[in-house]
Amino acid sequence: MQIGELAERFDLAPHVLRHWEAMGLLTPAARVSGRRRYTRDHVVRVLTIIRAKAGGMSLEQIREMLGAYGLAERQALLQRHHAELEERQRELAASKALIEHLMRCTADDFTQCPDYRRIVEGAVGLHDHGQDGCLV
Amino acid sequence: MQIGELAERFDLAPHVLRHWEAMGLLTPAARVSGRRRYTRDHVVRVLTIIRAKAGGMSLEQIREMLGAYGLAERQALLQRHHAELEERQRELAASKALIEHLMRCTADDFTQCPDYRRIVEGAVGLHDHGQDGCLV
């Protein structure tokens, strides 16, 4: 398979695959008269990269993970990334809850809505260390 | 409240707040001898920005949302962003499932693990339009 076909399968531009290769994420198996030839393994690898990106990993992190051929090393990386994903899920859920509240809020300027302020102020440790109303 | 204090509350660098202001996300209420003075409203606004960013919105999107003072207009934006968040949640869940599988996989090179390949190939529409084993 040549670069164009592989790229099209995943709706990528060919230069993206070259870029990933330059970043050390992809290693083309062979060249036929200077052109990259990809195998089924590469398909799996590209999919892995795409999925990992969708999960918020940087190319650098993905490179590490793909480069970690030792079982133990890889599992440690996965462990870390799994924790990151859960953190992201929590953040997403919080943002979504906020948005859902805003969607129900009919105030014209939502930053004035008392419910909103309660939620948002509870979200971070904002325990009001300005002790009176004089927060000019 | 001055910029340093506000920034410190959210563990931000002051120049980030100035940047957000330059991008039209924040409008300082007043200047006292050239210096920005922030009110409680700004605290709410900063928190809103932070939460929105955590939810994956770009500064541009946030600017739009904060600028949309009409109820209807805002709700439309929120609707869209809510859908985006759900899409992200699905992606995150898929990535997490993949990682969880990888954590259980004891193969030395996980791209060779049949279970993994099944999952990953099912994930995208990869209905194998290379019709035989000759995918060189």
Place this chain on the structure above:
DNA sequence: CTGCAAGTTAATGTCAACATGAGGTCAAGC
């Protein structure tokens, strides 16, 4: 043989979201 589409490398451009640095202002304390 002649195009022409699709491949190649290498260099450079883009974009968002800051980060950093230069050079200046201002109020408080000694």
Place this chain on the structure above:
DNA sequence: GCTTGACCTCATGTTGACATTAACTTGCAG
């Protein structure tokens, strides 16, 4: 009155992940 520290503006640098362009080669159709 002089230093110190937090603030100011304006300009430029950085980073990550590509996108674009230029100049060239290759494989195949007609």
